[in-house]
Amino acid sequence: MSTVIVAGGGAAGMMAAIFAARNGKKVTLVEKNEKLGKKLFITGKGRCNFTNACDTEDLFASVVTNPKFLYSAFYSFTNQMVMDFFEEIGLPYKVERGNRVFPVSDHSSDVIKALERELKKRNVEILLNTKVKSLIIENNICKGVRLEKGNSGTGRHIPKELCADSVIIAAGGVSYPRTGACGDGYGFAKEAGHMVTERLPSLVPFVLQDTCCKELMGISLKNVSVSIYADGKKVYSDFGEMLFTHFGVSGPIIIKASAYIHKYLDKNLTLYIDLKPALDEKQLDERILKDFRIFQNKQLKNGLEKLLLRALIPVVIEKSGLDGEKKVNEMTKEERRKLGTVIKNLPFTIDGLRGWDEAIITKGGVKVKEIDPGTMESKLTGGLYFAGEVLDLDALTGGFNLQIAWSTGYLAGISC
Numbered sequence: 001m002s003t004v005i006v007a008g009g010g011a012a013g014m015m016a017a018i019f020a021a022r023n024g025k026k027v028t029l030v031e032k033n034e035k036l037g038k039k040l041f042i043t044g045k046g047r048c049n050f051t052n053a054c055d056t057e058d059l060f061a062s063v064v065t066n067p068k069f070l071y072s073a074f075y076s077f078t079n080q081m082v083m084d085f086f087e088e089i090g091l092p093y094k095v096e097r098g099n100r101v102f103p104v105s106d107h108s109s110d111v112i113k114a115l116e117r118e119l120k121k122r123n124v125e126i127l128l129n130t131k132v133k134s135l136i137i138e139n140n141i142c143k144g145v146r147l148e149k150g151n152s153g154t155g156r157h158i159p160k161e162l163c164a165d166s167v168i169i170a171a172g173g174v175s176y177p178r179t180g181a182c183g184d185g186y187g188f189a190k191e192a193g194h195m196v197t198e199r200l201p202s203l204v205p206f207v208l209q210d211t212c213c214k215e216l217m218g219i220s221l222k223n224v225s226v227s228i229y230a231d232g233k234k235v236y237s238d239f240g241e242m243l244f245t246h247f248g249v250s251g252p253i254i255i256k257a258s259a260y261i262h263k264y265l266d267k268n269l270t271l272y273i274d275l276k277p278a279l280d281e282k283q284l285d286e287r288i289l290k291d292f293r294i295f296q297n298k299q300l301k302n303g304l305e306k307l308l309l310r311a312l313i314p315v316v317i318e319k320s321g322l323d324g325e326k327k328v329n330e331m332t333k334e335e336r337r338k339l340g341t342v343i344k345n346l347p348f349t350i351d352g353l354r355g356w357d358e359a360i361i362t363k364g365g366v367k368v369k370e371i372d373p374g375t376m377e378s379k380l381t382g383g384l385y386f387a388g389e390v391l392d393l394d395a396l397t398g399g400f401n402l403q404i405a406w407s408t409g410y411l412a413g414i415s416c
Contacts, residue, residue, distance in 0.1 A: 001026045003164040004416050005145055007132045008185065009036040011402055012388025012409035013170035014115045019413030020168070021122035028162060029124050030145070032131040036119075037112040038179040039172065043402065044100075048108030051082045051406065052399035053099040062400040064202075064259045066393055069368040070404065073376070077410035079403055086111070089118045100399055130158055132184070135167065135191050135384070142167045142192065142384035166383045166416035168376075170409060173362025173389035174199055185390035186365065192381040195367040197392045201359030204258050205250035206271065209349040212315045216244035219311050225274035226253055228350070230264035239277065247354070255360070256396055258353055262363060269350035275308065275316075275343050284340045292328040303328040308343070316342050361401050365392040375415035376408055385412040 002025055006017045009031030017029045029036075040048060052059065059074060060067045083093055083101060091114040092104040103110045119126065131148040144163035171185030186196045220243045228236040242251035249271070261269065276284055287307065295303035301324035304313045317324045320342040322335055331339075366386055370379050378384040387408040395401045 002166070004028070004166045004168065004413075005030060005162055005164040006168045006170060007145060007188070008170035008172055008388070008390075009033070009126070009128075010170060010172050010388065011037070011040050011405035012172075012412075013168070014119060015406050015409030016168045016170055016385075016387050016413040016416075017124045018115070018118050018122055019410050020166075020416055021119075021124050021413075023414055025166075025416070027122070027124045028127060028164070029119065030127045030130050030132055030147070030162075032129070033180045034129055036116060036126070036128075037108075039176055039181065040112055040402075041108050042176065042179065043108060044102065046108050047102050047106045048111045049100045049102055049397075049399045049402070050086065050093075050111055051079045051101045051403045053079060053083065053095045053101050058099075059400065059403065062398065063393065063395045063404070065363065066368050069371075069373045070393065070407065072374045073407035073411045074403070076414075077407045079399075082403065082406050085406075086114060089114045098398055127158065132171075132188070135188050136161060136163070137192060137381060137384075140380070141382040142378075164383075166385060168385040168387060168409075168412045168416060169390055170387045170405075170412075171390055173365060174356055175201060175359040175362045175389070177356055183362075185386075189366045189386070189390070192378055192384055194370050194378065194380060197364040197367055199362050199364040200262050201353060201356050202259050202262070202363035202394050203255050203360035203397055204354040204358050205245060206248045206254055206258065206353060207351040208248035208271070209351045212318075213244055213248055213348075214246050216311055216315065217246045219244045219309060220251070221273070221275070221309075223277070224253075225277040226257065227272045227274070227345075228257060228261060228264075229270045229272065230261075230267040232268075235264055236260050242273075248351070249348070252397070259363070259394065259396060261350075262353075265352065271348045271350050273346040273348070275312070275346060281340055281344065284343060285336055288336055288340060292331065296327075296329040298328060300324050300326050300328055300331065312346075316346065319347060360397065361394050362389055363394045365390050368392050374411075376412035377415060383416075385416050387412040 004020045004025045004027045006013045006029045017027045021027045133146045136144040169185050172181050174183040222241045225239045238253040240253040242254050291306050320338045376385045388405040
């Protein structure tokens with residue numbers, strides 16, 4: 001019986017171990033944490049949005065980096081197959097808004113428990129509290145791994161070395177370091193001669209220069225449009241929900257935008273928010289006039305309460321360059337135009353992105369041109385496979401990054 005070592009007990013690692021074992025391999029899963037699936041536990045705010053029930057075209061469209069590499073992986077283990085797999089191992093699921101798939105229980109722990117049951121059923125040996133130190137490579141063939149000395153927590157003493165016919169690296173990325181993520185998989189890849197692209201935190205909130213953010217903290221905006229400009233050129237736009245924080249902005253459309261703007265971070269970045277996307281400029285002006293007739297004897301700062309959230313009014317007035325003390329019945333057409341322009345294009349200067357502690361996923365990783373997309377095996381070192389976040393692959397929120405983990409883990413597991 002051939003043997004397989006899987007380094008990493010996250011989503012990709014557990015899936016790889018299960019399918020290697022289902023294919024008759026003797027599998028050892030090595031995890032440096034005290035339990036499996038620590039990052040999986042916190043995904044989807046603890047509910048675990050484990051895939052997306054969209055069609056295949058949308059699945060590929062939601063992958064930001066190297067989607068073509070995933071052709072074999074996604075077709076070998078589709079999102080529907082992922083749902084069927086979890087149902088088969090005793091995890092009922094439900095599909096919510098945006099085709100997001102969750103366990104019926106809304107508990108990520110149930111996803112992990114289902115995987116653990118299947119690992120046990122397939123006689124996968126699990127070594128917890130055990131760290132892979134380096135690879136054993138001879139004549140460009142991976143022969144096993146070297147381990148940190150210690151105890152697995154199972155009563156088995158950990159040897160200095162574990163030999164195997166195949167090794168799967170599923171050690172994750174750098175995002176959410178509190179879950180134990182430290183990027184050690186990249187070191188293993190480099191040992192085997194692989195290039196590792198620059199790693200950056202992705203799916204993170206924006207930091208803004210504007211001091212008014214603290215005044216707007218906690219304000220949630222629904223049904224707004226955002227546009228991002230780099231040196232005056234539009235590079236991104238979206239519609240949906242966002243949130244002001246003490247440091248800048250967050251929320252679904254902002255998190256999504258962060259996946260696309262890394263290559264523009266050396267440029268002057270400006271975020272524009274259209275607070276009234278359903279109204280064109282003429283319709284907005286008519287609406288402003290209507291409100292001004294109602295509040296004709298009030299000052300501008302008190303005459304916009306039917307149109308805007310109260311906390312936004314002083315910010316809009318300031319960015320319009322208008323006098324908030326001026327009565328609305330004294331406002332000129334040009335002043336109304338300035339007001340309307342800012343309501344449709346409320347500007348903020350982007351200072352950068354938040355860091356690894358808040359990153360949902362790692363952008364960058366093991367260069368995929370050096371990996372066989374049909375098997376996940378290294379093109380440089382025989383018997384060595386990669387799966388999951390350690391690879392230079394990332395996608396949008398909505399279950400797509402976990403789909404990458406499941407599909408690449410599956411493919412590595414059946415191929416090794």
